[in-house]
Amino acid sequence: MFDTLSDRLTSVLTNLRGKGRLSDADIDATAREIRIALLEADVALPVVRSFIKGVKDRAKGAEVSQALNPAQQVIKIVNEELVIILGGETRRLEFAKTPPTVIMLAGLQGSGKTTLAGKLAKWLAGQGHTPLLVACDLQRPNAVNQLQVVGERAGVPVFAPEPGNGVGDPVEVSRRSIDEARRAQHDIVIVDTAGRLGIDEEMMKQAADIRDAITPDEILFVLDAMIGQDAVNTAEAFRDGVGFSGVVLTKLDGDARGGAALSVREVTGQPIMFASSGEQLADFDVFHPDRMANRILG
């Protein structure tokens, strides 16, 4: 996903190698080129600004002028500033003191929520947890069935309304799922919710109602990194409409520019916690800001 950005940054920084001292003009020129590379990759403007400021302030200070190898030092600064933009430390899931830990997924339709539910469930089951998947997307006719298929592949049970028993209300389903988790001793509940193709008040309200019914320990906002510049607006709308404690970036295997998704931490203040990079359940990992920065800088 970040190949172009990665190539651009690497070539800007490679130009510095072999230089002895770096003048302020050298640093300004480098910062300018980094700025263009970030903007062309769709990184949000305020994020680019704070990134460039961080790099310039540090590169013009004693950190570089007194370094044995100034170019190397600038590369190190760019790497560290990138880690900061991406959230610094890896943020792990927070588990409830008294089980079940309730994880709610929110995001637009097609963002990869249902797939992610399966990935997360499989990953948690692999660590010895006993998750329960919950189908609260009752909007899309096939969504419950899709979660059941995903659950089967993950080897994790799915709590869903049974056809014809009158439980068509997602809020009620979410509430009942917590009782079921206690009864059957599931230590984690993963609630899949309905999305729409675009931001929609009714969808936000339903997600907020589910949130109020089950008071999740984590609300994960699932964001398709392929949607480009819309990523930032969508994230802000979900932050304001539902609120979330972490972000999951999906479709990182795609070939879009992806910079907008990289801006989401800085724009919303919430950490990117997981990354999804394919349609298979195994294409999933914890998001490590330092590893992503290393990957981008080649």
Ligand code: GDP
């Ligand atoms: P939902 O509507 O938010 O529940 O989204 P789905 O889980 O149904 O995913 C929508 C489509 O994106 C499906 O075709 C998935 O197979 C696909 N998908 C989900 N995650 C990824 C991913 O990380 N990479 C790729 N390439 N496709 C994905």
